[in-house]
Amino acid sequence: MFSGAHVALYPMTDRFVPVILDGIAAMKHDRNHLRIETDDLSTLLVGPPEDLFPAMRDLLVGAARSGTHVVLSAHVSRGCPGEPDDPACHSAELAGGLAPASERIEAARAAVAAARSTGQSIAAQIALHPLGTAGHMDEIGHCIAFLRESGVHDRAKHFCTKLGGDAGPVFAAMAEAFVRFGDPAGHVTMTLTASANSPTGG
Amino acid sequence: MFSGAHVALYPMTDRFVPVILDGIAAMKHDRNHLRIETDDLSTLLVGPPEDLFPAMRDLLVGAARSGTHVVLSAHVSRGCPGEPDDPACHSAELAGGLAPASERIEAARAAVAAARSTGQSIAAQIALHPLGTAGHMDEIGHCIAFLRESGVHDRAKHFCTKLGGDAGPVFAAMAEAFVRFGDPAGHVTMTLTASANSPTGG
Numbered sequence: 231m232f233s234g235a236h237v238a239l240y241p242m243t244d245r246f247v248p249v250i251l252d253g254i255a256a257m258k259h260d261r262n263h264l265r266i267e268t269d270d271l272s273t274l275l276v277g278p279p280e281d282l283f284p285a286m287r288d289l290l291v292g293a294a295r296s297g298t299h300v301v302l303s304a305h306v307s308r309g310c311p312g313e314p315d316d317p318a319c320h321s322a323e324l325a326g327g328l329a330p331a332s333e334r335i336e337a338a339r340a341a342v343a344a345a346r347s348t349g350q351s352i353a354a355q356i357a358l359h360p361l362g363t364a365g366h367m368d369e370i371g372h373c374i375a376f377l378r379e380s381g382v383h384d385r386a387k388h389f390c391t392k393l394g395g396d397a398g399p400v401f402a403a404m405a406e407a408f409v410r411f412g413d414p415a416g417h418v419t420m421t422l423t424a425s426a427n428s429p430t431g432g
Numbered sequence: 433m434f435s436g437a438h439v440a441l442y443p444m445t446d447r448f449v450p451v452i453l454d455g456i457a458a459m460k461h462d463r464n465h466l467r468i469e470t471d472d473l474s475t476l477l478v479g480p481p482e483d484l485f486p487a488m489r490d491l492l493v494g495a496a497r498s499g500t501h502v503v504l505s506a507h508v509s510r511g512c513p514g515e516p517d518d519p520a521c522h523s524a525e526l527a528g529g530l531a532p533a534s535e536r537i538e539a540a541r542a543a544v545a546a547a548r549s550t551g552q553s554i555a556a557q558i559a560l561h562p563l564g565t566a567g568h569m570d571e572i573g574h575c576i577a578f579l580r581e582s583g584v585h586d587r588a589k590h591f592c593t594k595l596g597g598d599a600g601p602v603f604a605a606m607a608e609a610f611v612r613f614g615d616p617a618g619h620v621t622m623t624l625t626a627s628a629n630s631p632t633g634g
Binding site for chain 2: 232234238240246247272299301303305307312313353355359366390417421425428430
């Protein structure tokens with residue numbers, strides 16, 4: 231399995247470079263577990279989902295501490311058949327087959343409830359893409375059912391679901407959506423946007 | 433069919449509001465064809481792909497004219513079975529069945545070659561998600577084959593393809609990728625990032 235995320239941080243300030251560096255400094259601990267490649271468009275993080283989402287959370291929260299309006303945008307992928315198998319991406323979260331949806335929803339809710347708060351409020355939206363299967367809308371439906379009960383649901387939007395709350399449980403909910411919905415051995419991607427300190431709320 | 437895009441513009445400046453307004457002013461003509469809804473995370477554009485991509489191009493190019501480093505991030509969707517059928521989304525580009533890949537690649541290349549230049553150079557990356565089918569990697573492969581020959585190919589990356597050049601042909605290539613690959617009647621999404629005036633190139 232190969233898994234990773236293309237991540238970009240957009241601070242809406244002339245001082246965008248130091249704000250990004252603050253975010254990277256906050257992600258220091260997470261970096262030990264990830265392979266990282268940067269170019270002018272995004273930073274690729276390679277590693278298992280259980281390391282990717284905390285790293286993205288720490289990156290955004292670290293950058294937001296300045297009070298600047300900052301957005302993190304990411305494209306997360308697992309199980310792409312076109313990518314090489316990488317032992318560094320082995321995930322305990324993706325072992326076994328698909329449990330019944332009700333069990334997965336319950337486990338995902340419990341994980342969000344146990345998530346540590348960060349003190350940083352964010353707004354976010356996500357879309358999940360379980361690929362290579364005719365039953366993708368069923369899995370998207372189960373994922374939405376979980377998000378509605380996750381405690382960080384804001385509202386349904388066209389093509390995506392909006393979340394809001396402390397960055398801790400919101401990133402936990404996004405991680406749970408990514409690992410528990412769609413076949414654990416399948417090809418699944420997620421598009422996510424998370425915003426802090428927006429002047430228009432969120 | 434229902435089609436649309438969640439679009440966000442991120443100007444890396446304290447003056448982000450006027451830069452966004454410049455982009456919106458440049459999109460004025462395109463707005464006539466689209467339904468538009470905005471919240472604190474993104475702006476939803478609803479309409480056929482042939483209107484969505486020019487609108488996104490004009491939005492980015494209009495905002496970039498200030499010289500500010502600005503990024504447009506979008507999540508584009510067509511044919512989602514969970515969305516209502518909307519006559520305003522009817523697309524001449526999505527009539528008929530899937531032609532042989534070689535014909536589609538040739539038609540897509542011709543469309544990019546005919547695209548008008550804008551005078552604004554950009555870097556971009558896209559990932560295409562043909563959903564609801566076991567054959568999604570074949571369609572992604574055809575799309576990548578087109579992008580390699582599109583004249584605006586930069587390089588392959590994990591999970592996505594990087595493009596570069598004038599915003600005119602680059603947005604044309606992204607539009608062609610979106611309408612010609614994946615079943616015309618199917619559910620297809622695209623994640624795209626486009627950057628102008630980056631201090632690190634692109």
